[in-house]
Amino acid sequence: MSIYAYILAMALTTYLIRVLPMTIFRKPIQSRFLRSFLYYIPYCCLTAMTFPSILSSTASLVSGAAALATAILLAFRGKGLVVVALSSSAAVLVTEWLLKLL
Template sequence: TLIRGRIKNRFLRSFLYYVPYVTLAVMTFPAILTATQTPVSGALALITGILLAWYGASLFKVSASCCLVVFLVELI
C-alpha cells in the first residue's frame, strides 16, 4: 500500500472521502448530456431528475420521470 498508517490530517481525510463521488459525477455528467439524440433532452431530463430528487422522490420515480422526459422531448 501507498500509506500504511492512519491519516490524521482532517483536510486530507475529507478530500479522500469525497474523491469517489467527484469521480463518479465527472464521468456521469457528460454521459447524461450525450447519451440522448439531442443534448436538450438530456439537459431537461437532468433538471427534472435534480428537482424530483431535491423534493424527495424515490429513485424509481426520478429515473422513470427522466426517461419519460427524454422520450417526450425527442418525440417532438
C-alpha cells in the same frame, strides 16, 4: 483484448478495495486530509461521470437536458433513487416524441 480480461481486472480491483480494509486494516484513518479526500470522492466522481456526458447520451441535446433537469428537480424535492431514475428516462421519451411532432 478479450472482454473477460477487462471483467477480471475490474472485479478483482473492486473486490480488493472492499475486502482489504475489512480484513486487514481495522484501525480508523487518522489523517484528516485523507478522510476529507475520501469523503468528497463519491460526489466528485458521480458528477464527473454525469456531466456533461448526459447531454450527449440521447438522440438530441434537448432530450438530454430534459433528463438532467427532471432528475435534478425531483432529487432536490427529496424523491428516491428509483423515482428519479425512471422519471429522467420518461423525460427523454416524451421530449424526443415531442421533437418528432415539431
